[in-house]
Amino acid sequence: MQAKVYVTLKKGVHDPQGEAVGHTLSEMGYKKVGGVRIGKYIEIRLNDVSPPEAETMLKEMCDKLLANTVIESYKIDLQD
Numbered sequence: 001m002q003a004k005v006y007v008t009l010k011k012g013v014h015d016p017q018g019e020a021v022g023h024t025l026s027e028m029g030y031k032k033v034g035g036v037r038i039g040k041y042i043e044i045r046l047n048d049v050s051p052p053e054a055e056t057m058l059k060e061m062c063d064k065l066l067a068n069t070v071i072e073s074y075k076i077d078l079q080d
Contacts, residue, residue, distance in 0.1 A: 001046045001054050004077040007067045008039035042066060054078055
């Protein structure tokens with residue numbers, strides 16, 4: 001089973017990296033870019049687990065390591 005995990009900053013959390021990228025894009029001539037937020041994309045392969053078990057494991061992984069849940073949110077996409 002393949003899992004894709006998307007980790008993003010929560011709304012309202014300051015994103016200096018996103019601001020820097022947005023500023024640079026504007027300087028490069030992309031004036032219509034209204035804002036940039038930077039996140040993380042993680043692929044995880046799980047062997048011999050059921051979808052409910054995978055969901056539980058992935059939530060634990062995100063809560064314990066992959067995301068700082070104080071300032072970040074995450075979304076899990078499971079694929080067989």
